[in-house]
Amino acid sequence: MNRLQKQALYNLVMIAGIFPFAALLTVMSLKIFGAALSVYLVVRNFAIPTFCIFIGVTKTSLGVFRMQKKDKEIYFDERDCLINYKAVLNAFYACYISLLVGFIFSSGSDENDSIPFYVLPLFFSSTAIFVMLAYSITILILYSWGDRDGE
Amino acid sequence: MANDEIKNQIRRLRFENGEITQQQLADKVGVTRQTILAIEGGKYSPSLTLAFKIACAFNVKVEDVFQYEPQDT
Numbered sequence: 001m002n003r004l005q006k007q008a009l010y011n012l013v014m015i016a017g018i019f020p021f022a023a024l025l026t027v028m029s030l031k032i033f034g035a036a037l038s039v040y041l042v043v044r045n046f047a048i049p050t051f052c053i054f055i056g057v058t059k060t061s062l063g064v065f066r067m068q069k070k071d072k073e074i075y076f077d078e079r080d081c082l083i084n085y086k087a088v089l090n091a092f093y094a095c096y097i098s099l100l101v102g103f104i105f106s107s108g109s110d111e112n113d114s115i116p117f118y119v120l121p122l123f124f125s126s127t128a129i130f131v132m133l134a135y136s137i138t139i140l141i142l143y144s145w146g147d148r149d150g151e
Numbered sequence: 152m153a154n155d156e157i158k159n160q161i162r163r164l165r166f167e168n169g170e171i172t173q174q175q176l177a178d179k180v181g182v183t184r185q186t187i188l189a190i191e192g193g194k195y196s197p198s199l200t201l202a203f204k205i206a207c208a209f210n211v212k213v214e215d216v217f218q219y220e221p222q223d224t
Binding site for chain 1 (some may be wrong): 198
């Protein structure tokens with residue numbers, strides 16, 4: 001596996017690990033605080049700081065391993081560049097579709113025909129997850145993960 | 152990305168040139184071993200530059216490494 005594949009796999013594992021925990025936390029918060037306040041509280045007080053700390057710690061630890069690689073070895077060539085380009089393109093589509101669907105479903109849910117304020121953090125966090133998923137899955141598919149390239 | 156119409160002789164040429172490994176060829180032409188593996192397996196068609204580099208690495212012409220075979224329609 002090369003660096004892009006490892007990063008994609010790491011993203012998928014991270015999403016798979018965090019998602020059930022975040023869902024449980026949101027449900028608990030909904031029962032305790034109610035809809036509007038709970039989303040706001042969870043996102044502001046817990047989700048964003050935890051996410052930042054988690055990303056910081058894991059990325060730093062991965063960075064230490066990266067530095068141990070040999071200098072002469074080539075890590076990124078034209079094929080990697082092409083795959084990365086396609087993955088970024090798919091991530092952009094995922095971002096566009098996610099925001100579009102989010103706005104369509106959330107508009108009009110309020111009495112004043114407006115989007116509730118607590119929906120916005122959910123918009124951006126879900127979009128970020130979709131973007132990460134699209135990017136990672138595209139990379140793993142294009143490298144034919146589990147096939148001959150899977151090593 | 153993969154193109155079944157372009158065949159290559161990289162595997163044969165590697166063994167005819169002192170049985171060099173995929174990693175050694177990759178280092179010579181400046182790509183990763185995975186890319187050489189993908190080209191050999193017909194899963195990736197290299198750029199013109201890379202095709203010339205591979206041909207140079209074996210001291211042969213490009214057409215001796217890559218052959219275009221039109222499919223019957």
